[in-house]
Amino acid sequence: MTLPWHRPAVAQFPGLPAYGAPTSQMSLQPIPVVRMAGVTPEWAWGGADGGGVRVCVVDSGIDAAHPLVGAVDQAMTAVFDEDGNASVAPCEPVDPAGHGTACAGIVRSMAPNVSLSSMRVLTDSVNGTGRALLAGLEWAIEAGFDVINLSLATRKPELVPALHELADRAYFRRSVLVVSAHNMPIRSFPWPFASVISVASHDQPDPFLHYYNPSPPVEFYAYGVRVPVAWSGGGLTRSSGNSFAAPHITGLCALILSKHRWLTPAQLRAVLYQTARNVAIDGARHAAAELLPPGLPEGAAGAAR
Template sequence: MTLPWHGPAAEHFPGIPAWGAATSRTALPALPVVRMAGVTPEWAWGGADGAGVRVCVLDSGIDAGHPMVGAVDLAMTVVFGEDGNASVTPADPIDPAGHGTACAGIVRAMAPRVSLSSMRVLTDSIGGTGRALLAGLEWAIEAGFDVINMSLATRRPELVPALHELADRAYFRRCVLVVSAHNMPIRSFPWPFASVISVAGHDQPDPFLHYYNPAPPVEFYAHGVRVPVAWAGGGRTVASGNSFAAPHITGLCALILSKHRWLTPAQLRAVLYQTARNVTDGAHHAVAELLPPGLAEGTAGAR
Protein backbone atom coordinates (compact mmCIF):
# COMPACT_ATOMS: atom_id res chain seq x y z
CA MET A 1 0.00 0.00 0.00
CA THR A 2 1.27 3.50 -0.84
CA LEU A 3 1.77 5.63 2.25
CA PRO A 4 -0.21 8.88 2.03
CA TRP A 5 2.89 11.06 2.31
CA HIS A 6 4.37 9.28 -0.71
CA GLY A 7 1.36 10.09 -2.87
CA PRO A 8 0.83 12.93 -5.32
CA ALA A 9 -0.02 16.47 -4.33
CA ALA A 10 -3.70 17.20 -3.81
CA GLU A 11 -5.70 18.42 -6.77
CA HIS A 12 -6.73 22.05 -6.97
CA PHE A 13 -10.19 22.79 -5.55
CA PRO A 14 -12.23 25.45 -7.42
CA GLY A 15 -12.93 28.38 -5.13
CA ILE A 16 -10.08 27.49 -2.77
CA PRO A 17 -6.59 29.04 -2.99
CA ALA A 18 -4.05 26.73 -4.59
CA TRP A 19 -2.71 23.91 -2.40
CA GLY A 20 -5.72 24.26 -0.07
CA ALA A 21 -8.60 21.86 0.50
CA ALA A 22 -12.40 22.12 0.51
CA THR A 23 -12.70 20.28 3.81
CA SER A 24 -16.36 21.30 4.18
CA ARG A 25 -17.16 19.25 1.07
CA THR A 26 -14.44 16.60 0.81
CA ALA A 27 -13.36 14.69 3.90
CA LEU A 28 -9.64 14.21 4.36
CA PRO A 29 -8.50 10.66 5.06
CA ALA A 30 -8.10 9.69 8.70
CA LEU A 31 -4.41 9.21 9.42
CA PRO A 32 -2.88 6.56 11.65
CA VAL A 33 -0.92 7.88 14.57
CA VAL A 34 1.29 6.66 17.38
CA ARG A 35 -0.10 9.19 19.84
CA MET A 36 1.97 11.03 22.39
CA ALA A 37 0.04 10.36 25.56
CA GLY A 38 -2.05 13.27 26.73
CA VAL A 39 -1.38 15.60 23.77
CA THR A 40 -4.83 16.99 23.04
CA PRO A 41 -6.03 20.48 22.10
CA GLU A 42 -6.92 21.05 25.76
CA TRP A 43 -3.41 20.06 26.84
CA ALA A 44 -1.80 21.98 24.01
CA TRP A 45 -3.46 25.39 24.35
CA GLY A 46 -6.40 25.16 26.75
CA GLY A 47 -6.44 28.25 28.97
CA ALA A 48 -3.49 29.85 27.15
CA ASP A 49 -3.53 33.47 25.96
CA GLY A 50 -0.14 33.90 24.28
CA ALA A 51 1.46 35.76 27.18
CA GLY A 52 5.26 35.74 27.10
CA VAL A 53 5.51 34.83 23.40
CA ARG A 54 7.00 37.24 20.84
CA VAL A 55 5.58 37.14 17.31
CA CYS A 56 6.90 39.12 14.36
CA VAL A 57 4.72 39.73 11.32
CA LEU A 58 7.00 40.02 8.29
CA ASP A 59 4.74 41.84 5.87
CA SER A 60 3.52 45.28 4.78
CA GLY A 61 3.56 46.73 8.30
CA ILE A 62 0.99 46.75 11.11
CA ASP A 63 -1.45 49.52 11.95
CA ALA A 64 -1.06 49.81 15.71
CA GLY A 65 -4.13 52.03 15.89
CA HIS A 66 -6.46 49.37 14.52
CA PRO A 67 -8.88 48.14 17.22
CA MET A 68 -8.43 44.53 16.11
CA VAL A 69 -4.66 44.69 16.57
CA GLY A 70 -3.79 46.62 19.71
CA ALA A 71 -0.26 47.34 20.84
CA VAL A 72 2.69 46.83 18.49
CA ASP A 73 5.86 46.44 20.53
CA LEU A 74 8.36 47.00 17.71
CA ALA A 75 7.88 48.42 14.23
CA MET A 76 10.80 48.14 11.81
CA THR A 77 11.33 48.54 8.10
CA VAL A 78 13.99 47.87 5.48
CA VAL A 79 15.60 50.89 3.83
CA PHE A 80 18.25 51.15 1.14
CA GLY A 81 21.18 53.53 1.31
CA GLU A 82 22.81 55.42 -1.52
CA ASP A 83 25.19 52.48 -1.92
CA GLY A 84 22.22 50.16 -2.49
CA ASN A 85 22.80 48.20 0.70
CA ALA A 86 19.80 47.22 2.82
CA SER A 87 19.51 48.09 6.49
CA VAL A 88 16.79 47.80 9.11
CA THR A 89 15.56 50.87 10.94
CA PRO A 90 12.70 51.75 13.32
CA ALA A 91 9.49 52.87 11.62
CA ASP A 92 6.05 54.15 12.50
CA PRO A 93 3.55 51.33 13.23
CA ILE A 94 1.51 51.89 10.07
CA ASP A 95 0.33 49.76 7.18
CA PRO A 96 -1.03 51.58 4.12
CA ALA A 97 -1.68 48.28 2.33
CA GLY A 98 -3.61 46.50 5.11
CA HIS A 99 -2.18 43.03 4.44
CA GLY A 100 0.11 42.87 7.47
CA THR A 101 -2.60 44.36 9.68
CA ALA A 102 -5.00 41.62 8.58
CA CYS A 103 -2.47 38.94 9.55
CA ALA A 104 -1.68 40.64 12.86
CA GLY A 105 -5.36 40.94 13.74
CA ILE A 106 -5.83 37.19 13.28
CA VAL A 107 -2.90 36.44 15.58
CA ARG A 108 -4.18 38.91 18.18
CA ALA A 109 -7.70 37.43 18.09
CA MET A 110 -6.35 33.96 18.80
CA ALA A 111 -3.63 34.92 21.28
CA PRO A 112 -4.77 38.20 22.87
CA ARG A 113 -1.73 38.67 25.15
CA VAL A 114 0.95 37.86 22.62
CA SER A 115 3.68 40.43 21.96
CA LEU A 116 3.25 41.59 18.35
CA SER A 117 5.96 43.27 16.29
CA SER A 118 6.15 44.38 12.68
CA MET A 119 8.95 43.94 10.17
CA ARG A 120 7.91 45.77 7.00
CA VAL A 121 9.39 44.27 3.83
CA LEU A 122 6.52 44.92 1.39
CA THR A 123 5.45 48.14 -0.29
CA ASP A 124 2.04 49.78 -0.38
CA SER A 125 1.18 47.61 -3.38
CA ILE A 126 2.03 44.34 -1.57
CA GLY A 127 5.21 43.99 -3.60
CA GLY A 128 8.80 43.93 -2.51
CA THR A 129 12.37 43.09 -3.37
CA GLY A 130 14.37 39.99 -2.61
CA ARG A 131 16.97 42.05 -0.77
CA ALA A 132 14.31 43.53 1.50
CA LEU A 133 12.91 40.09 2.25
CA LEU A 134 16.32 38.66 3.16
CA ALA A 135 17.31 41.66 5.26
CA GLY A 136 14.01 41.75 7.15
CA LEU A 137 13.97 38.01 7.79
CA GLU A 138 17.55 38.00 9.02
CA TRP A 139 16.79 40.85 11.41
CA ALA A 140 13.70 39.08 12.78
CA ILE A 141 15.63 35.86 13.36
CA GLU A 142 18.51 37.61 15.08
CA ALA A 143 16.06 39.65 17.20
CA GLY A 144 15.02 36.41 18.90
CA PHE A 145 11.33 36.19 18.07
CA ASP A 146 9.61 32.96 18.99
CA VAL A 147 7.42 32.88 15.87
CA ILE A 148 7.67 34.76 12.57
CA ASN A 149 4.59 34.92 10.34
CA MET A 150 5.44 35.12 6.63
CA SER A 151 2.32 35.48 4.51
CA LEU A 152 4.43 36.08 1.43
CA ALA A 153 6.64 34.27 -1.03
CA THR A 154 9.15 34.87 -3.80
CA ARG A 155 9.38 33.15 -7.17
CA ARG A 156 13.03 34.08 -7.67
CA PRO A 157 15.13 30.87 -7.56
CA GLU A 158 18.35 32.81 -7.05
CA LEU A 159 17.12 33.68 -3.54
CA VAL A 160 16.66 30.05 -2.54
CA PRO A 161 20.19 29.42 -1.11
CA ALA A 162 20.04 32.50 1.12
CA LEU A 163 16.46 31.76 2.18
CA HIS A 164 17.43 28.17 2.97
CA GLU A 165 20.30 29.34 5.15
CA LEU A 166 18.05 31.73 7.05
CA ALA A 167 15.28 29.16 7.50
CA ASP A 168 17.77 26.65 8.88
CA ARG A 169 19.29 29.30 11.15
CA ALA A 170 15.83 30.09 12.50
CA TYR A 171 15.12 26.42 13.15
CA PHE A 172 18.24 25.94 15.25
CA ARG A 173 17.60 29.17 17.14
CA ARG A 174 14.12 27.92 18.12
CA CYS A 175 12.52 30.57 15.96
CA VAL A 176 9.48 29.08 14.23
CA LEU A 177 8.78 30.29 10.68
CA VAL A 178 5.12 29.93 9.70
CA VAL A 179 4.84 30.53 5.96
CA SER A 180 1.83 30.65 3.67
CA ALA A 181 1.75 28.76 0.40
CA HIS A 182 1.30 30.69 -2.81
CA ASN A 183 -2.30 31.34 -3.82
CA MET A 184 -1.61 30.10 -7.33
CA PRO A 185 -0.46 26.58 -8.26
CA ILE A 186 3.12 27.66 -8.84
CA ARG A 187 6.31 26.98 -6.96
CA SER A 188 7.64 29.78 -4.82
CA PHE A 189 9.69 30.04 -1.66
CA PRO A 190 10.29 29.61 1.28
CA TRP A 191 7.09 27.71 2.09
CA PRO A 192 8.20 24.35 0.54
CA PHE A 193 11.26 24.21 2.85
CA ALA A 194 11.23 21.39 5.41
CA SER A 195 12.49 23.73 8.16
CA VAL A 196 9.38 25.93 8.05
CA ILE A 197 5.73 25.24 8.89
CA SER A 198 3.85 25.66 5.62
CA VAL A 199 0.15 26.50 5.57
CA ALA A 200 -2.66 26.58 3.02
CA GLY A 201 -6.32 27.37 3.53
CA HIS A 202 -9.37 25.25 4.23
CA ASP A 203 -12.91 26.54 3.87
CA GLN A 204 -14.38 25.97 7.34
CA PRO A 205 -14.91 28.93 9.68
CA ASP A 206 -13.43 27.63 12.95
CA PRO A 207 -10.17 29.57 13.59
CA PHE A 208 -8.79 26.77 15.75
CA LEU A 209 -9.57 23.99 13.29
CA HIS A 210 -6.53 22.72 11.45
CA TYR A 211 -5.69 19.64 9.44
CA TYR A 212 -2.47 17.82 8.67
CA ASN A 213 -1.80 17.31 4.98
CA PRO A 214 0.31 14.20 4.23
CA ALA A 215 0.65 15.09 0.54
CA PRO A 216 3.43 17.49 -0.45
CA PRO A 217 4.22 20.31 -0.46
CA VAL A 218 1.98 21.98 2.18
CA GLU A 219 1.98 20.62 5.71
CA PHE A 220 -1.12 22.09 7.39
CA TYR A 221 -4.51 23.51 6.43
CA ALA A 222 -6.09 26.33 8.46
CA HIS A 223 -9.01 28.76 8.08
CA GLY A 224 -8.29 30.65 4.86
CA VAL A 225 -11.58 31.21 3.02
CA ARG A 226 -13.98 34.07 3.85
CA VAL A 227 -11.90 35.15 6.83
CA PRO A 228 -13.04 38.28 8.74
CA VAL A 229 -9.91 40.45 8.95
CA ALA A 230 -8.74 43.90 9.98
CA TRP A 231 -7.90 46.19 7.08
CA ALA A 232 -6.29 49.52 6.30
CA GLY A 233 -7.74 52.68 7.83
CA GLY A 234 -9.25 50.94 10.83
CA GLY A 235 -11.73 49.03 8.71
CA ARG A 236 -12.66 45.39 8.35
CA THR A 237 -13.25 43.11 5.42
CA VAL A 238 -13.71 39.47 4.53
CA ALA A 239 -10.83 37.97 2.58
CA SER A 240 -9.68 34.62 1.25
CA GLY A 241 -6.16 33.41 0.73
CA ASN A 242 -3.39 31.31 2.16
CA SER A 243 -2.01 34.57 3.56
CA PHE A 244 -4.79 34.48 6.14
CA ALA A 245 -4.49 30.77 6.89
CA ALA A 246 -0.87 31.13 8.05
CA PRO A 247 -1.58 33.52 10.96
CA HIS A 248 -4.13 31.06 12.32
CA ILE A 249 -1.31 28.55 12.72
CA THR A 250 0.93 31.33 14.05
CA GLY A 251 -1.73 32.08 16.66
CA LEU A 252 -1.92 28.41 17.64
CA CYS A 253 1.88 28.27 17.92
CA ALA A 254 1.82 31.31 20.20
CA LEU A 255 -0.81 29.72 22.43
CA ILE A 256 1.05 26.42 22.63
CA LEU A 257 4.39 28.08 23.38
CA SER A 258 2.87 30.31 26.04
CA LYS A 259 1.74 27.17 27.86
CA HIS A 260 4.70 24.91 27.03
CA ARG A 261 7.58 27.34 26.80
CA TRP A 262 10.43 24.91 26.18
CA LEU A 263 9.09 23.09 23.12
CA THR A 264 11.54 22.95 20.25
CA PRO A 265 10.33 23.70 16.71
CA ALA A 266 10.28 19.96 16.04
CA GLN A 267 8.19 19.31 19.15
CA LEU A 268 5.86 22.21 18.36
CA ARG A 269 5.29 20.82 14.87
CA ALA A 270 4.55 17.42 16.44
CA VAL A 271 1.96 19.02 18.75
CA LEU A 272 0.27 20.66 15.75
CA TYR A 273 0.24 17.26 14.06
CA GLN A 274 -1.18 15.48 17.11
CA THR A 275 -3.96 18.05 17.51
CA ALA A 276 -4.97 18.20 13.84
CA ARG A 277 -8.61 17.26 13.27
CA ASN A 278 -7.80 14.34 10.96
CA VAL A 279 -5.12 12.87 13.25
CA THR A 280 -7.25 11.07 15.80
CA ASP A 281 -7.28 8.05 18.06
CA GLY A 282 -9.99 6.72 15.79
CA ALA A 283 -7.41 6.44 13.02
CA HIS A 284 -5.08 4.05 14.88
CA HIS A 285 -6.88 1.01 13.53
CA ALA A 286 -5.45 1.81 10.09
CA VAL A 287 -1.88 1.21 11.32
CA ALA A 288 -2.22 -2.53 10.71
CA GLU A 289 -3.13 -1.84 7.08
CA LEU A 290 0.01 0.22 6.52
CA LEU A 291 2.64 -1.86 8.34
CA PRO A 292 4.03 -5.37 7.79
CA PRO A 293 2.19 -8.02 9.87
CA GLY A 294 4.94 -8.54 12.44
CA LEU A 295 5.48 -4.85 13.01
CA ALA A 296 1.74 -4.19 13.13
CA GLU A 297 1.34 -6.82 15.83
CA GLY A 298 4.25 -5.42 17.75
CA THR A 299 2.82 -1.92 17.58
CA ALA A 300 -0.55 -3.15 18.79
CA GLY A 301 1.09 -4.91 21.70
CA ALA A 302 3.02 -1.78 22.65
CA ARG A 303 -0.23 0.14 22.91
Protein backbone atom coordinates (compact mmCIF):
# COMPACT_ATOMS: atom_id res chain seq x y z
CA MET A 1 0.00 0.00 0.00
CA THR A 2 1.31 3.44 -0.92
CA LEU A 3 1.44 5.58 2.18
CA PRO A 4 -0.79 8.64 1.76
CA TRP A 5 2.05 11.11 2.27
CA HIS A 6 3.93 9.50 -0.62
CA ARG A 7 1.09 10.12 -3.09
CA PRO A 8 1.12 13.21 -5.29
CA ALA A 9 -1.06 16.04 -4.03
CA VAL A 10 -4.23 16.71 -6.03
CA ALA A 11 -3.91 20.24 -7.36
CA GLN A 12 -7.60 20.89 -8.04
CA PHE A 13 -11.08 19.39 -7.99
CA PRO A 14 -13.65 20.95 -10.35
CA GLY A 15 -15.67 23.61 -8.56
CA LEU A 16 -13.26 23.93 -5.63
CA PRO A 17 -10.30 26.21 -4.97
CA ALA A 18 -6.90 24.66 -5.69
CA TYR A 19 -5.79 21.92 -3.27
CA GLY A 20 -9.31 21.64 -1.85
CA ALA A 21 -11.35 18.43 -1.60
CA PRO A 22 -15.12 17.81 -2.08
CA THR A 23 -15.59 16.23 1.35
CA SER A 24 -19.39 16.48 1.02
CA GLN A 25 -19.19 13.92 -1.80
CA MET A 26 -16.12 11.84 -0.98
CA SER A 27 -14.57 10.46 2.18
CA LEU A 28 -10.95 11.09 2.95
CA GLN A 29 -8.81 8.15 3.99
CA PRO A 30 -9.01 7.59 7.74
CA ILE A 31 -5.65 8.15 9.41
CA PRO A 32 -4.68 6.06 12.47
CA VAL A 33 -4.24 8.31 15.49
CA VAL A 34 -1.19 8.26 17.72
CA ARG A 35 -2.00 9.53 21.20
CA MET A 36 0.78 11.50 22.84
CA ALA A 37 -0.24 11.21 26.48
CA GLY A 38 2.16 9.40 28.80
CA VAL A 39 5.17 9.67 26.51
CA THR A 40 8.17 8.00 28.15
CA PRO A 41 11.22 6.21 26.76
CA GLU A 42 9.44 2.90 27.39
CA TRP A 43 6.39 4.09 25.44
CA ALA A 44 8.54 5.65 22.73
CA TRP A 45 10.99 2.88 21.85
CA GLY A 46 10.84 0.14 24.47
CA GLY A 47 11.10 -3.24 22.69
CA ALA A 48 11.63 -1.64 19.26
CA ASP A 49 14.42 -2.73 16.90
CA GLY A 50 13.95 -0.46 13.88
CA GLY A 51 12.24 -3.11 11.78
CA GLY A 52 10.17 -1.76 8.89
CA VAL A 53 11.89 1.65 8.89
CA ARG A 54 14.03 2.82 5.95
CA VAL A 55 17.01 5.05 6.69
CA CYS A 56 19.23 6.72 4.11
CA VAL A 57 22.69 8.01 5.03
CA VAL A 58 23.56 10.88 2.67
CA ASP A 59 27.32 11.04 3.04
CA SER A 60 30.55 9.54 1.64
CA GLY A 61 29.03 6.11 1.05
CA ILE A 62 28.68 3.04 3.27
CA ASP A 63 31.03 0.07 3.41
CA ALA A 64 28.62 -2.88 3.41
CA ALA A 65 31.50 -5.24 4.19
CA HIS A 66 32.08 -3.66 7.59
CA PRO A 67 30.90 -6.04 10.32
CA LEU A 68 29.35 -3.20 12.34
CA VAL A 69 27.21 -2.05 9.41
CA GLY A 70 25.63 -5.13 7.88
CA ALA A 71 23.42 -5.15 4.82
CA VAL A 72 23.07 -2.05 2.66
CA ASP A 73 19.81 -2.27 0.73
CA GLN A 74 20.56 0.44 -1.84
CA ALA A 75 23.76 2.25 -2.76
CA MET A 76 23.68 5.31 -5.00
CA THR A 77 26.18 7.98 -5.96
CA ALA A 78 26.11 11.44 -7.52
CA VAL A 79 27.34 11.53 -11.11
CA PHE A 80 27.89 14.43 -13.51
CA ASP A 81 27.32 14.78 -17.24
CA GLU A 82 29.51 16.69 -19.68
CA ASP A 83 27.79 19.96 -18.79
CA GLY A 84 28.36 19.45 -15.06
CA ASN A 85 24.74 18.62 -14.27
CA ALA A 86 24.33 16.22 -11.36
CA SER A 87 22.17 13.11 -11.22
CA VAL A 88 22.30 9.84 -9.29
CA ALA A 89 23.20 6.31 -10.33
CA PRO A 90 23.59 2.92 -8.61
CA CYS A 91 27.04 2.07 -7.28
CA GLU A 92 28.81 -0.50 -5.14
CA PRO A 93 28.31 -0.13 -1.35
CA VAL A 94 31.78 1.22 -0.62
CA ASP A 95 33.12 4.20 1.32
CA PRO A 96 36.67 5.35 0.55
CA ALA A 97 36.46 8.13 3.15
CA GLY A 98 34.94 6.21 6.08
CA HIS A 99 32.69 9.03 7.30
CA GLY A 100 29.40 7.59 6.06
CA THR A 101 30.31 4.14 7.37
CA ALA A 102 30.87 5.61 10.83
CA CYS A 103 27.42 7.21 10.77
CA ALA A 104 25.76 4.05 9.43
CA GLY A 105 27.39 1.91 12.12
CA ILE A 106 25.91 4.12 14.84
CA VAL A 107 22.43 3.85 13.34
CA ARG A 108 22.75 0.06 12.99
CA SER A 109 23.96 -0.36 16.58
CA MET A 110 20.91 1.43 17.92
CA ALA A 111 18.31 0.04 15.50
CA PRO A 112 19.66 -3.38 14.46
CA ASN A 113 16.80 -4.32 12.12
CA VAL A 114 16.55 -1.02 10.28
CA SER A 115 16.84 -0.95 6.49
CA LEU A 116 19.99 1.05 5.65
CA SER A 117 20.74 2.68 2.30
CA SER A 118 23.54 4.92 1.08
CA MET A 119 23.50 8.06 -1.05
CA ARG A 120 27.07 9.10 -1.75
CA VAL A 121 27.51 12.86 -2.29
CA LEU A 122 31.01 13.33 -0.82
CA THR A 123 34.36 12.48 -2.35
CA ASP A 124 37.24 10.46 -0.97
CA SER A 125 38.43 13.52 0.97
CA VAL A 126 34.99 14.14 2.54
CA ASN A 127 34.32 17.14 0.32
CA GLY A 128 31.55 17.56 -2.18
CA THR A 129 29.74 19.96 -4.45
CA GLY A 130 26.45 21.71 -3.90
CA ARG A 131 25.08 20.10 -7.06
CA ALA A 132 25.83 16.63 -5.72
CA LEU A 133 24.23 17.45 -2.36
CA LEU A 134 21.03 18.73 -3.95
CA ALA A 135 20.75 15.80 -6.36
CA GLY A 136 21.42 13.21 -3.66
CA LEU A 137 19.07 14.75 -1.13
CA GLU A 138 16.29 15.06 -3.69
CA TRP A 139 16.71 11.39 -4.62
CA ALA A 140 16.49 10.30 -0.97
CA ILE A 141 13.32 12.35 -0.42
CA GLU A 142 11.63 11.13 -3.58
CA ALA A 143 12.59 7.54 -2.75
CA GLY A 144 10.42 7.83 0.35
CA PHE A 145 12.93 7.11 3.11
CA ASP A 146 11.49 7.46 6.59
CA VAL A 147 14.62 9.05 8.06
CA ILE A 148 17.51 10.73 6.22
CA ASN A 149 20.78 11.30 8.07
CA LEU A 150 22.74 14.32 6.86
CA SER A 151 25.98 14.66 8.81
CA LEU A 152 27.27 17.46 6.63
CA ALA A 153 26.63 21.11 5.86
CA THR A 154 27.36 23.75 3.26
CA ARG A 155 28.45 27.34 3.77
CA LYS A 156 27.20 28.46 0.34
CA PRO A 157 24.25 30.87 0.77
CA GLU A 158 23.29 30.43 -2.88
CA LEU A 159 22.18 26.87 -2.06
CA VAL A 160 19.78 27.97 0.68
CA PRO A 161 16.64 28.41 -1.49
CA ALA A 162 16.98 24.95 -3.05
CA LEU A 163 17.84 23.35 0.31
CA HIS A 164 14.85 25.06 1.91
CA GLU A 165 12.56 23.71 -0.79
CA LEU A 166 13.90 20.18 -0.35
CA ALA A 167 13.68 20.33 3.45
CA ASP A 168 10.06 21.45 3.26
CA ARG A 169 9.27 18.78 0.67
CA ALA A 170 10.77 16.16 2.98
CA TYR A 171 8.68 17.40 5.90
CA PHE A 172 5.41 17.07 3.99
CA ARG A 173 6.39 13.64 2.64
CA ARG A 174 7.28 12.48 6.17
CA SER A 175 10.92 11.97 5.34
CA VAL A 176 12.50 13.13 8.58
CA LEU A 177 15.77 14.99 7.99
CA VAL A 178 18.22 14.65 10.89
CA VAL A 179 21.05 17.11 10.30
CA SER A 180 24.25 17.77 12.24
CA ALA A 181 25.24 21.29 13.17
CA HIS A 182 28.59 22.57 11.93
CA ASN A 183 31.55 21.72 14.15
CA MET A 184 32.72 25.34 14.03
CA PRO A 185 30.71 28.39 15.15
CA ILE A 186 30.03 29.50 11.59
CA ARG A 187 26.90 29.94 9.52
CA SER A 188 26.08 26.88 7.44
CA PHE A 189 23.05 24.99 6.17
CA PRO A 190 20.64 23.14 6.31
CA TRP A 191 20.80 22.45 10.05
CA PRO A 192 19.28 25.84 11.12
CA PHE A 193 16.07 25.16 9.14
CA ALA A 194 12.93 24.71 11.24
CA SER A 195 11.77 21.76 9.12
CA VAL A 196 14.76 19.57 10.08
CA ILE A 197 15.83 17.98 13.36
CA SER A 198 19.19 19.58 14.17
CA VAL A 199 21.76 17.93 16.41
CA ALA A 200 24.95 18.94 18.22
CA SER A 201 27.13 16.99 20.66
CA HIS A 202 27.19 16.23 24.34
CA ASP A 203 30.13 14.46 25.98
CA GLN A 204 28.46 11.65 27.97
CA PRO A 205 29.13 8.14 26.60
CA ASP A 206 25.52 7.01 26.37
CA PRO A 207 23.93 6.46 22.95
CA PHE A 208 20.34 6.89 24.14
CA LEU A 209 20.95 9.97 26.25
CA HIS A 210 19.78 13.16 24.57
CA TYR A 211 18.99 16.65 25.75
CA TYR A 212 16.76 19.39 24.43
CA ASN A 213 18.57 22.65 23.79
CA PRO A 214 16.49 25.54 25.20
CA SER A 215 18.33 27.96 22.89
CA PRO A 216 17.86 26.68 19.31
CA PRO A 217 18.40 26.62 16.30
CA VAL A 218 20.23 23.44 17.38
CA GLU A 219 17.40 21.48 18.98
CA PHE A 220 19.03 18.41 20.52
CA TYR A 221 22.32 17.27 22.00
CA ALA A 222 23.40 13.64 21.54
CA TYR A 223 26.55 11.59 22.15
CA GLY A 224 29.25 13.07 19.93
CA VAL A 225 32.58 13.18 21.81
CA ARG A 226 35.06 10.29 21.59
CA VAL A 227 32.42 8.06 20.05
CA PRO A 228 33.51 4.51 19.08
CA VAL A 229 32.69 4.32 15.36
CA ALA A 230 33.08 1.86 12.50
CA TRP A 231 35.95 2.83 10.25
CA SER A 232 37.64 1.80 7.04
CA GLY A 233 39.03 -1.72 6.80
CA GLY A 234 36.54 -3.25 9.21
CA GLY A 235 38.04 -1.55 12.23
CA LEU A 236 36.86 0.66 15.06
CA THR A 237 38.11 4.07 16.11
CA ARG A 238 37.06 6.90 18.39
CA SER A 239 36.06 10.18 16.85
CA SER A 240 34.37 13.40 17.92
CA GLY A 241 32.02 15.71 16.08
CA ASN A 242 28.43 16.67 15.54
CA SER A 243 28.56 14.30 12.56
CA PHE A 244 28.42 11.41 15.03
CA ALA A 245 25.82 12.98 17.30
CA ALA A 246 23.27 13.17 14.47
CA PRO A 247 23.11 9.40 13.74
CA HIS A 248 22.35 8.75 17.41
CA ILE A 249 19.18 10.81 16.97
CA THR A 250 18.58 9.09 13.61
CA GLY A 251 18.78 5.74 15.40
CA LEU A 252 16.30 6.91 18.02
CA CYS A 253 13.94 8.15 15.31
CA ALA A 254 14.12 4.76 13.60
CA LEU A 255 13.27 2.96 16.83
CA ILE A 256 10.37 5.29 17.60
CA LEU A 257 8.92 5.04 14.09
CA SER A 258 9.23 1.26 14.06
CA LYS A 259 6.96 1.18 17.12
CA HIS A 260 4.68 4.12 16.20
CA ARG A 261 4.50 4.04 12.40
CA TRP A 262 1.93 6.81 11.99
CA LEU A 263 3.75 9.54 13.88
CA THR A 264 4.03 12.74 11.89
CA PRO A 265 7.36 14.61 11.82
CA ALA A 266 5.92 17.14 14.28
CA GLN A 267 4.88 14.35 16.65
CA LEU A 268 8.24 12.60 16.31
CA ARG A 269 10.00 15.83 17.26
CA ALA A 270 7.65 16.13 20.25
CA VAL A 271 8.51 12.57 21.34
CA LEU A 272 12.23 13.39 21.22
CA TYR A 273 11.49 16.51 23.25
CA GLN A 274 9.45 14.68 25.88
CA THR A 275 12.05 11.92 26.27
CA ALA A 276 15.00 14.32 26.57
CA ARG A 277 16.83 13.96 29.88
CA ASN A 278 16.39 17.61 30.87
CA VAL A 279 12.66 17.82 30.11
CA ALA A 280 10.54 17.38 33.24
CA ILE A 281 7.20 15.59 32.84
CA ASP A 282 4.83 15.78 35.83
CA GLY A 283 7.71 16.80 38.06
CA ALA A 284 9.95 13.89 37.05
CA ARG A 285 12.76 13.53 34.55
CA HIS A 286 12.80 10.62 32.13
CA ALA A 287 15.58 8.06 32.44
CA ALA A 288 16.00 7.92 28.69
CA ALA A 289 19.25 5.98 28.80
CA GLU A 290 17.98 2.81 30.44
CA LEU A 291 16.32 1.15 27.44
CA LEU A 292 18.19 -0.96 24.91
CA PRO A 293 16.78 -2.60 21.78
CA PRO A 294 16.06 -6.32 22.21
CA GLY A 295 19.01 -8.59 21.57
CA LEU A 296 21.70 -6.07 22.45
CA PRO A 297 23.79 -6.90 25.51
CA GLU A 298 24.51 -4.27 28.14
CA GLY A 299 27.19 -1.90 26.85
CA ALA A 300 26.71 -2.86 23.19
CA ALA A 301 24.22 -0.17 22.16
CA GLY A 302 25.59 2.71 20.15
CA ALA A 303 29.23 1.67 20.43
CA ALA A 304 29.29 -2.01 19.39
CA ARG A 305 32.03 -2.48 21.94
